Amino acid sequence: MTQKDRRATPRSLRLLRERRGWSWSDQARAIRDAARTLSITPVARHGIASLVRTIARWESEDAPVIPGERYQLLLAYVFAHRGDEVAVGPGSDFDHLMSLLPSWGVRADRVAELRAQVVRTATPGHALLAFLTPDLGQTLARVLAAPQNLTNEVVQQIDDLVTGINAQVGSTPFSRLQVALAPAVEACRGLLAVDLPDVMRLPLAQAAANAFMVAARMAFESRDDGTSAALYAQAVRTARDLPTWEQAAIRTSQALTMLYSTRDVPAARGVADAAVRDARRSDSRIMRSRAHALQAELAARAGQDRHALAALHLAWQEVDGDVSSDPAAGRFGPGYLDGFEGVCNLHLNRGADAEPQLARSRESLTQPRQTVQRAIVTADLALARLHAEGPEAAAVTLHACIDLAAATRARVPALRIVDVRNRLKPWRGESFIADLDEHLHEELLAR
Secondary structure (H helix, E strand, O other), rough: OOOHHHHHHHHHHHHHHHEEEEEHOOOOOHHHHHHHHHHOOOHHOOOOOHHHHHOOOOOOOOOOOOOOHHHHHHHHHHHEOOEEEOOOOOOOOHHHHHHHHHOOOOOHHHHHHHHHHHHHHHOOOOOOOOOOOHHHHHHHHHHOOOOOHHOOHHHHHHHHHHHHHHOOEOOOOOHHHHHHHHHHHHHHHHHOOOOOOHHHHHHHHHHHHHHHHHHHHHHHOOOOOOHHHHHHHHHHHHHOOHHHHHHHHHHHHHHHHHHHHOOHHHHHHHHHHHHHHHOOOOHHHHHHHHHHHHHHHHHOOOOOHHHHHHHHHHHHHHHHHOOOOOOOOOOOHHHHHHHHHHHHHHHHHHHHHHHHHHHHHHHHHHHHHHHHHHHHHHHHHHHHHHHOOOHHHHHHHHHHHHHHHHHHHHHHHHHHHHHHHHHHHHHHOHHHHHHHHHHHHHHHEEE
């Protein structure tokens, strides 16, 4: 943002608001109403006073704060509507807002995507379906109006949508993925609420459980822990009749997010133990390995070394077997397990053993979908190097983690970075710590 843009953009945003005769409180109420309509729960739960402070920061010409992606969407939705009318053409408030986005650093393709999304919300029917492609949105609207017409093809389209969104983890902001998932979640809830033929119930349950699980992960990453917990509970209920490896997949994901959102190790371990029970009854070696690995980490966090090492042994036995036809292929493997064993050794005060394991894990996690896990492992490697090589080596590794965390904006890497930085406090007067703090501020705190 140039100095000229820095002054002009907040002023233009203020003029848009004033042109409608709105106070900050009026605009705050409009944003909260839009958040409720579009199921953007974190914003919908904000108080008016909190939203007023946010708007004031956007309009500050001295130190403006750029609206985040979910707020860009909500502002676009608000300014596309005036009462019951929709105006998105040239010269409209909406069009003027779109012209401001590039000055906030929003790429042209994202402006076009946002414009198309909001324009489609003006169509009749389910508001969230307007965020889908026109063909899929119309198909789901018809099926929701007449659920007896649900087919396997439509269920597959829902599942493909969720899978496609999940594949973007690591390359697309979580707030955008959460909004993109909302139509699938709404559609699944609507269809599960009606009496469907037996032939459709199981395939719908599979697609819905996956949608709820992925949406729960996105809500967790967006710091919406209440919504995340409710979605995981819904995923578990929906998966009751599914293959046990799928039930285990939900519970392993649930246990990890519970650990980081509540810091309640015993509660998370209870969920992980349930995942192990499901996985043992399944035909997936990969899911058994993942469940045992998670069980090992939670035991290590509780200082139970024998339990942790026994669970790791079982995890390696499973993953070293024949997984060529495993139903959970691609969800876990030796690279991930090296990371789990490394973090277990960190918690068990075996830093020298942890370092080579974490280094191997980091080198193996090279796919875009693995960027978040790579960031987590890199933070753990920094901690291992603090013990094995000293603070400067830890700081060098943490720089790499900050770059990865900035690219994904994921929650767990950020928490790991904070932990390692806290352990570096004894060296806070050193120049390498000053460089680290500057990098941390530029990449994660100033955005």
